[in-house]
Amino acid sequence: MKLLKSSLLGSAAAFAAVAGAQAADLPVKKAAPIEFVRVCSAYGAGFFYIPGTDTCLRLSGRARFQYGFQAPVGRGNGAGDYSGYQGLARINIDARTQTGYGTLRAFLRVEAASRTGIPTLHSGTQIRIANAFPGAGVDAYGRVEQYLNTDKAFIQFAGFTAGRASSFFDFYAHDFEMVGVTSGSDLGSTNLAAYTATLGNGFSATISMEDPSFRRTPIYSSQAAAAGAAVANSSSALIFAQTNALTPVFLGYTAAGVPSGLGFTDVVQRNRMPDFVGALRYDAPWGSAQVSGAVHELNTGNTVTTFVGTNAGAALTQANARPLARTPSEYGWAVQGGLKLNLPFIAPGDTLYLQGSYGEGTQLYTGNSSYSGSYTGNPTSIQGSAFSQYFQDATLNPFTNRLELATSFSAVAAMLHYWSPEWRSAFFGSYGENTFANGARFAQGSYFGLLGTGPGVPGTRYYALNQVLRDTYQVSAGASLIWSPVKDLDIGLEGVYVKVGAQNGRVLDLNKVPGQTAAYVNNLANPVRTINSEDIFQLRARVQRDF
Incomplete structure (x- = not known):
């Protein structure tokens, strides 16, 4: 036994000696040091250093479920949805590096x-600016929508901001709302280049060059059968079937001096001048205040050289038609003032916003179409609406070939109140008006007999009751109750009310008058139903987690 034990120990010692000798002949590889992620405290909670760099990064996001209920005003014309659903995902990446010029x-x-269902969840506004894509199924079209948006992608350095960001014109921007029912500018995603100067004592000033594409409401174009002769000259008509892009203007006159004969102007707006925005802001412990202004170009395309009609009895041609110069560009403008008040003496976190804006040719800066639908002159977000709202920034006068700007204004108030750290409510309301230039509706109606479209011949019952280019107002109000049982989790319910009406007189009820033709309405023997306003209600529920 002792002999066996001695043999085993000797063999192990010999093996260890040989292995050690072989290992001594191999190169020694030093293990790479492991760099652990370090917390970056310079910019607040959640930031960490990207390994191997001095850049701090924060990843965050949002998951949301929403359900909306809104009964349609009428059941005709494809309306009839009551419910809408939404599931949303958001990812944020915030990267910051300290430099000799600042962050x-x-x-x-x-x-x-x-998103599916009612139009305020399945949003035509987002489709019109290519943020969303509608379903193509027979039961899905107009009811199912996939939404994808580069909401933000900007760089900030030494006072400069460049990229896709919120407009510097905006202030309140529906901060406390789920539906976004109030009037007011809320452009969270636009392309811009801006510089902000810090003036000291809480004051700052910004000048911003912004993309005009996201601030346009179409110029009014009266669609006409005669315009079909010029459809081939419009890229909009060829590619997107926007045949109302061509608006008729008079080119010739009879021997008695009566306008006769039509040419066409392409009123699709081009990207020429950027919008210029300026803002002066003051921030203090009690809150903040801002005054902002904007200049916005309105333009048309080239005149279409197709002539329809007669001049002094002869066929209207290039030879006997008066020259039609390009429609001069016009410049709309808007101003806005806003005040934010912190109200800790009521409850910690309580806040009040007050805001007012006014504009000419800049409806999307005053934001009365926020609920009804933007980027279209005649929105359809209110299902079964009894009359049409018109939001055109301008109309093209057919007699002068000049743009005539519409005016708009809005006023909004919103308050956030904490009942307790876990329970809060928002209360909000607004009032806004859209008014067309003096004589704009009359000018469009004056050549109604030639075209068979537009608001009708002035003096007739059809003209008096037509909703086309009608001045309108909008009242909005709402409230919410939100429970946050744990940090960054919201479970809430919001109810809203919208009243839309004509500023004066009454209009035809589109749900009650059959046909809507001028011949029918102008016959006094035929009964017609009219309306001067309509009411809309919506209830929305939300579950949201931010991280």
Whole structure:
């Protein structure tokens, strides 16, 4: 036994000696040091250093479910949806580096959602600016929508901001609302280049060059059968079937001096001049205040050289038609003032916003179409509406070939109140008006007999009751109750009310008058139903987690 034990120990010692000798002949590889993620405390909670760099990064996001209920005003014309659903995902990336010129920041936010049902969830506004894509199924079209948006992608450095960001014109921007029912500017995603100067004592000033594409409401174009002769000259008509892009203007006159004969102007607006926005802001412990202004170009395309009609009895041609110069561009403008008041003496976190704005040719800066639908002159977000709202920034006068700007204004108040740290409510309301230039509706109606479209011949019952280019007002109000049982989790309910009406007189009830033709309405023997306002209600529920 002792002999066996001695043999085993000797063999192990010999093996260890040989292995050690072989290992001594191999190169020694030093293990790479492991760099652990370090917390970056310079910019607040959640930031960490990207390993191997001096850049701090914060990842965050949002998950949301929403359900909306809104009964249609009428059941005709494809209306009839009562419910809407939304599932939304948001990812934020915030990267910051300290430099000799201050903080260099890049911020990215991407949103994606699946939305269905009522138009204020399935949003025509988002489709019109290519943020969303409608379903193509027979039961899905107009009811199913996939939403994808590069909501933010900007760089900030030494006072400069460049990229896709919120407009510097905006102030309140529906901060306390789920539906976004109030009037007021709320452009969360636009392309811009801006510089902000810090003036000291809480004051700052910004000048911003912004993309005009996201601030346009179409110029009024009276669609006419005669315009079909010029459809081939319009890229909009060819590619997107926007045949109302061509608006008729008079080119010739009879021997008695009566306008006769039509040419056409393409009223699709081009990207020429950027919008210029300026803002002066003051921030203090009690809150903040801002005054902002904007200049916005309105333009048309080239005149279409197709002539329809007669001049002094002869066929209207290039030879006997008066020259039609390009429609001069016009410049709309808007101003806005806002006040934010912190109200800790009521409850910690309580806040009050007050805001007012006025504009000419800048409806999207005053924001009366926020609920009804934007980027269209005649929105359809209110299902079964008894009459049409018109939001055109301008109309093209057919007699002068000049743009005539519409005016608009809005006023909004919103308050956030904390009943307790876990329970809060928002209360909000607004009033706004859209008014067309003096004589704009009359000018469009004056050649109604030639075209068979527009508001009708002035003096007739059809003209008096038609909703086309009618001045309108809008009252909005709402309230919410939100429970946050844990940090960054919201479970809430919001109810809203909207009243839309004509500023004066009454209009035809589109749900009650059959046909809507001028011949029918102008016959006094035929009964017609009229309306001067309509009421809309919506209830929305939300579950949302931010991280």
